[in-house]
């Protein structure tokens with residue numbers, strides 16, 4: 087298989103060679119790295135290997151498919167084999183390649199790759215893996231001999247006031263966050279990982295997101311959430327290495343060593359009561375955040391990115407409560423998406439924000455922040471947290487390594 091064969095170019099390519107590549111697994115990784123023959127920058131491939139996993143400080147893509155998996159085997163070796171195969175597949179997908187044969191191979195067998203991404207560019211696909219608390223210990227059982235390696239920061243999240251969490255949309259031994267500028271590319275990746283994992287993992291729940299609600303690129307236009315407000319104005323920028331080191335990447339001193347360079351992700355499915363919000367006056371809407379709806383400037387400030395004069399914002403406004411100045415400097419990297427999953431049977435949109443936040447230690451960041459918001463945020467009249475999960479995302483994969491090699495070695 088020649089280096090740099092993209093999905094776009096792959097139609098008509100010989101499946102036999104690809105199947106051999108799939109069997110080799112690691113071989114595909116190197117092929118994927120070379121996949122730089124893509125047209126516009128927007129179509130480009132995001133490098134899979136590196137010190138940190140892609141999909142955290144990476145400029146936020148337009149679409150999300152987030153999946154939580156349960157491990158359904160007790161066989162540690164099978165799990166490790168699957169993680170190695172997932173890694174090879176993830177490197178292929180993010181490089182714009184199918185994993186194995188998509189449209190060739192034996193006529194009698196299903197193709198290795200399901201094929202719906204053939205001909206599509208990589209669309210800046212990133213795949214980010216996380217390990218949940220239940221992978222380390224479930225019902226008092228050390229299923230895979232990992233209990234001693236569980237990071238102290240990978241806590242079981244406490245119950246917050248107002249939570250109405252659906253267990254079927256919460257938790258998971260593993261998670262994979264797929265982000266891409268094309269939803270079909272993101273969905274293809276999750277679908278094929280689930281397929282590769284057959285017999286080892288099963289999808290516990292998953293969430294599609296269609297509009298980014300946060301940006302890691304402050305120089306670009308800030309996206310808006312389902313309430314119509316700019317969201318992500320004061321997020322951590324993906325280029326701000328100092329802030330990333332301070333607030334996002336786990337350091338070797340934080341322990342355990344296998345998490346150095348990794349990060350902890352908290353995901354919350356937050357339902358937004360759209361119909362109530364839409365009957366709310368502009369003044370009330372703006373007071374809820376302490377920012378204007380048009381420009382997005384904080385009360386008492388002129389422009390969107392001007393410093394926030396906290397004392398000018400209503401005491402129970404979201405921004406006043408969440409701002410670092412009122413929280414001992416605490417910051418998180420938000421990377422959430424809007425969702426609309428049809429209606430709820432009562433004529434209301436099942437819509438909201440799939441909140442995703444990366445951080446160095448949830449005990450010091452998400453938990454205190456959310457405790458404060460759950461207790462006092464004016465926005466609670468219009469939202470409810472209905473799903474939740476926390477996972478430890480290991481550092482990036484080095485060439486020749488695999489997702490979680492530090493944990494399982």
Ligand code: HEM
Nearest residue numbers: 311315316317318319320356405408409410439455456469
């Ligand atoms: C549906 C739920 C939510 C909505 C609609 C929402 C919306 C917003 C908006 C419009 C802003 C102002 C613009 C900005 O700086 O990004 C903001 C800021 C912020 N939000 Fe949220 N948010 C939600 C949930 C949360 C949660 C659960 C947390 C954390 C536990 C959080 C933490 C923050 C932080 C840290 C800021 C930046 C504050 C600053 O530095 O000034 N938000 N949010």
